[in-house]
Each structure stands twice: as structure tokens, then as C-alpha cells.
Amino acid sequence: MAIRAKLIAAVPQGHAGDRTQAQAVAAETVRALYREGLYQPGEISCDTITIAGRDSAGMEHALMVTLERWLERVDEGTGERHIFILAGSDHGLVPVLGNVPTDSVVITAFAGHKLTADLKTARHLPAITALPASAVTDQERAALASRTTLVLVPGVAHDVTEASIAQAARDYQKKGGKPLPGIDGDTVTILLGGDVVDSDEATHTQTVRRLSADDARKQARHIAELELAGRDRCRFVIVSSPRTGKFAPDGTEATPNPHRTGTRDDVTRAFEETLRGYPNAQVDVYDFQYGETSAYRPLLHAYQQAPGHTGRIHVAGDSVSMISEVASLLPGTMVVNETASMDDSHRRTAQAIAADSGIAVLQGDGRFLPGKGAQAKRLESAAKRIATAIVARIRDGVPNRSETAA
Structure with a gap:
């Protein structure tokens, strides 16, 4: 069966927690896409890439090169949908992902554990941005929601089930x-x-x-x-x-x-x-x-x-x-x-x-x-919330919605 969609989970080198976040979101997204009938089993591939560099500038360059290589396939007209998922705060990589043009074929998503300077100052943000609800004030929430589909979750994404x-x-x-x-x-x-x-x-x-x-x-x-x-x-x-x-x-x-x-x-x-x-x-x-x-x-x-x-x-x-x-x-x-x-x-x-x-x-x-x-009640799955936002963007084409933790 031909691959019709590719999920790429990008994580900074040496950060196991970030890797877990990105892979958890990717796995939940695949399950949600199959569940919604948007794809059939076997039509989605998942790759995890490690962003390595001696410093922040080196990692920014590495992510840029990696994204360019993947986007060449989009330009070649293969018809594959590409979903890029980046996890990890404190690395200054959000602006790089935010500069990727998004449409019905290319979707970008970022999952972090706090509001960092690069999120505040980036000229463009990824199509979807997920943060703990406690990480932002009402004013920061409004500013972010005007620039990205903001998903506010009670914790961080993980794969512990x-x-x-x-x-x-x-x-x-x-x-x-x-x-x-x-x-x-x-x-x-x-x-x-x-x-x-x-x-x-x-x-x-x-x-x-x-x-x-x-x-x-x-x-x-x-x-x-x-x-x-x-x-x-x-x-x-x-x-x-x-x-x-x-x-x-x-x-x-x-x-x-x-x-x-x-x-x-x-x-x-x-x-x-x-x-x-x-x-x-x-x-x-x-x-x-x-x-x-x-x-x-x-x-x-x-x-x-x-x-x-x-x-x-x-x-x-x-x-x-x-x-x-x-x-x-x-x-x-x-x-x-x-x-x-x-x-x-x-x-x-x-x-x-x-x-x-x-x-x-x-x-x-x-x-x-x-x-x-x-x-005491179980914490809601952040990965599922983020996956739901990705699927909604594909299914409904709804831009810049803000979703908050219940």
C-alpha cells in the first residue's frame, strides 16, 4: 500500500523527555487519523529525527537543513501530506519550524513545557502550538491564539499507558x-x-x-x-x-x-x-x-x-x-x-x-x-489533545482555533 502521509517527529539531541513528547504526539495522531477514516492502516509512515548541533545556532541550522530536505518531496508533487512535530523548550527552534509555510499538505506542530522567549518573539509560529495551561497568562494566551492554533493542556505529552x-x-x-x-x-x-x-x-x-x-x-x-x-x-x-x-x-x-x-x-x-x-x-x-x-x-x-x-x-x-x-x-x-x-x-x-x-x-x-x-482523578492525555487539533486541521481546515484545558 502506498504511503499517503508522513509524520516526522523532531527532537533535540540528548533530551529523552522531548523525544517521548514528540513520539507520543505522533503515535496518537496516527491512531486518530485512522480512527477518523482519513487514512487506512499502512498509508502513514512515522520517522523520528534527532536535531544535533554544538550550540543553539548549530541546532537551528540542522533543523533548517532537515526541513528543507523533507519539503523537497512536497515540491516534487508526490501528493504525500507531511506533518512535522517538534518537541522541546529552551532550544530556540520554534522560529525555524514557524517559517515553514503551512497549508492542507504541510502541517507543523510544536509541543513544549513552558513559554520561552522564542515563542514570544518569533515572526511566525507553527500551525499548532501546545503548552501547559499554567505556562501562560490570559494576555499571553490571547497573543499566541491570534498567531497559531493554541492547544493548552494540563501537563505534557507522554507515552506512559x-x-x-x-x-x-x-x-x-x-x-x-x-x-x-x-x-x-x-x-x-x-x-x-x-x-x-x-x-x-x-x-x-x-x-x-x-x-x-x-x-x-x-x-x-x-x-x-x-x-x-x-x-x-x-x-x-x-x-x-x-x-x-x-x-x-x-x-x-x-x-x-x-x-x-x-x-x-x-x-x-x-x-x-x-x-x-x-x-x-x-x-x-x-x-x-x-x-x-x-x-x-x-x-x-x-x-x-x-x-x-x-x-x-x-x-x-x-x-x-x-x-x-x-x-x-x-x-x-x-x-x-x-x-x-x-x-x-x-x-x-x-x-x-x-x-x-x-x-x-x-x-x-x-x-x-x-x-x-x-x-483523585487521572490527568487527561496531552498527546490526545494535540492529536485532535492536528486531525481537526486536516479534516475541517479550521485556522487558528484556541483550545484550552478543561
């Missing part, structure tokens, strides 16, 4: 991952975030907000005080991430990177040692290492399949992706942990998701906001 975590659990077992603990009411999982890098598009400089070992000890004490209250024992399951302990105190990347050498980073170790200091605490650590299968998704599956009541899952507030993912599956089990590396954008999005879904929050000073517990 019941099916995907079940598959991750099977893969984890098949590859011989460290055995997971039994999940019961006294099992508490802590998903660590880490250091956050802010890029200044004007000066091409970066600022690192670190989650230090001291920050980890303080947060571990807050979690222990919350979770050990009223319990005879508690098993803490710590899961580190690629950003945990990534940077040294001087703001340079730790050398060698502990997540590439099989060693435990200082932040994870500080968290573990603090919790082990409590006599009724048992601690298991699942350390993230490149090239090894992560325990993150298999643990979510283990919680979902647990036969009875489970302990909580603490999610780092500096990871909008993990907050969105866990909130879409296990909102009543989840606690958002405010961390020292959060910025204002992280804080607004985390607070908005928690308020909308009724999710518990552990504040930076140790105060606990309990949320709605079992009555």
Missing part, C-alpha cells in the same frame, strides 16, 4: 533487571529528579539549578517523617534519574558521569544514607544507568497490579514529564515533592496538575497537603 508499563515490566524481567519489591501498604517509592539546566537564548549561556546532597538529605527527612508516622516499618524504594547528581557543585558536569560508570551519584547516596538512619526503615535503590533497563515503568506497573492498598509514590516536582506520566495512571497514590531545583514554570505546572487532579503535595518546608486520595 497501562499497555506501555505492562510491556516495560515484561522487558525488564526478560533482560534480567534487579528484582522488584512486593508492593504493599508499607512500600513507599521515591522517584528522584535532579539538576535543571536553563538556557538563555539571547546570550547562549546556561544556568544550572542543582539538587545537592544537602537538598536530598533535607527532603529525605521530610519524607521519612511523613511516611514513618503511624507505621511499625516502611520499605523505601528509591529510583534515580539521569539528572540526579549530574552536575558538580561548581556547575560543571560530573566527570565521569556516575550514570555511565555503574557508580552511585552523591545525591542518591545522600538520600539513601539519610533514610537508612531510621531504625524502622528498609531501603532499596534502583540506580539509573545508561545502557541498562530502568525500573521506573516496571514499578508503576507493579503498583497498578498490587492486590491491595499500596504506599505512596513520591514524584520530583522538577520533572513535569514524570508528574504528567504518574498522574495519568496513579493520581491517588501520588505525591508531588517540591524540590530545590524547581523553577517557577515547574512550580506552576505541578501546582496546576495537583489542583486539577486532587493530587497530594509535599512542600519544600515539609508541610503535607493531602489531596483527594482515592478520589
Whole structure:
């Protein structure tokens, strides 16, 4: 069967979260196009391209060249529809995608996690722009909606579903991952975030907000005080991430990177040692290492399949992706942990998701906001919302509609 439409997901090099966003939107778009009967199975192809460059200017050039190469097929009159999906804030790539002329044959879409300077100042924006609703003010919303089809979502796009975590659990077992603990009411999982890098598009400089070992000890004490209250024992399951302990105190990347050498980073170790200091605490650590299968998704599956009541899952507030993912599956089990590396954008999005879904929050000073517990609701899929906007543009040809999160 001939290909009639091509979806191209573009992601900056080295940003796994951006890759997940773009691929999730692409997958949901394919499903929606088939569901609406606009295409038949086998008529759509999907490609993921990595945008690589030494700096922002290099990535801009790489994306420009890539887009030109793909658009040559449009000029050749192949009749194929092209849908470009770009994910990733802080890279200054939106204006490049915005300069691509769009019509019924070429559609461009951008998915980000915050409102950045390039979105505000770009001469042209992509046909569709998706952002967390908490990332924009009413005035910014009106300005953007006059220039693009604006889709405001409660979190960010992701591909974490019941099916995907079940598959991750099977893969984890098949590859011989460290055995997971039994999940019961006294099992508490802590998903660590880490250091956050802010890029200044004007000066091409970066600022690192670190989650230090001291920050980890303080947060571990807050979690222990919350979770050990009223319990005879508690098993803490710590899961580190690629950003945990990534940077040294001087703001340079730790050398060698502990997540590439099989060693435990200082932040994870500080968290573990603090919790082990409590006599009724048992601690298991699942350390993230490149090239090894992560325990993150298999643990979510283990919680979902647990036969009875489970302990909580603490999610780092500096990871909008993990907050969105866990909130879409296990909102009543989840606690958002405010961390020292959060910025204002992280804080607004985390607070908005928690308020909308009724999710518990552990504040930076140790105060606990309990949320709605079992009555908490699942977070709506951002990827589906974005896919719906893409399909509507194809099906109805409706320009510049603004869609907001319910």
C-alpha cells in the first residue's frame, strides 16, 4: 500500500523527555487519523529525527537543513501530506519550524513545557502550538491564539499507558533487571529528579539549578517523617534519574558521569544514607544507568497490579514529564515533592496538575497537603489533545482555533 502521509517527529539531541513528547504526539495522531477514516492502516509512515548541533545556532541550522530536505518531496508533487512535530523548550527552534509555510499538505506542530522567549518573539509560529495551561497568562494566551492554533493542556505529552508499563515490566524481567519489591501498604517509592539546566537564548549561556546532597538529605527527612508516622516499618524504594547528581557543585558536569560508570551519584547516596538512619526503615535503590533497563515503568506497573492498598509514590516536582506520566495512571497514590531545583514554570505546572487532579503535595518546608486520595482523578492525555487539533486541521481546515484545558 502506498504511503499517503508522513509524520516526522523532531527532537533535540540528548533530551529523552522531548523525544517521548514528540513520539507520543505522533503515535496518537496516527491512531486518530485512522480512527477518523482519513487514512487506512499502512498509508502513514512515522520517522523520528534527532536535531544535533554544538550550540543553539548549530541546532537551528540542522533543523533548517532537515526541513528543507523533507519539503523537497512536497515540491516534487508526490501528493504525500507531511506533518512535522517538534518537541522541546529552551532550544530556540520554534522560529525555524514557524517559517515553514503551512497549508492542507504541510502541517507543523510544536509541543513544549513552558513559554520561552522564542515563542514570544518569533515572526511566525507553527500551525499548532501546545503548552501547559499554567505556562501562560490570559494576555499571553490571547497573543499566541491570534498567531497559531493554541492547544493548552494540563501537563505534557507522554507515552506512559497501562499497555506501555505492562510491556516495560515484561522487558525488564526478560533482560534480567534487579528484582522488584512486593508492593504493599508499607512500600513507599521515591522517584528522584535532579539538576535543571536553563538556557538563555539571547546570550547562549546556561544556568544550572542543582539538587545537592544537602537538598536530598533535607527532603529525605521530610519524607521519612511523613511516611514513618503511624507505621511499625516502611520499605523505601528509591529510583534515580539521569539528572540526579549530574552536575558538580561548581556547575560543571560530573566527570565521569556516575550514570555511565555503574557508580552511585552523591545525591542518591545522600538520600539513601539519610533514610537508612531510621531504625524502622528498609531501603532499596534502583540506580539509573545508561545502557541498562530502568525500573521506573516496571514499578508503576507493579503498583497498578498490587492486590491491595499500596504506599505512596513520591514524584520530583522538577520533572513535569514524570508528574504528567504518574498522574495519568496513579493520581491517588501520588505525591508531588517540591524540590530545590524547581523553577517557577515547574512550580506552576505541578501546582496546576495537583489542583486539577486532587493530587497530594509535599512542600519544600515539609508541610503535607493531602489531596483527594482515592478520589483523585487521572490527568487527561496531552498527546490526545494535540492529536485532535492536528486531525481537526486536516479534516475541517479550521485556522487558528484556541483550545484550552478543561
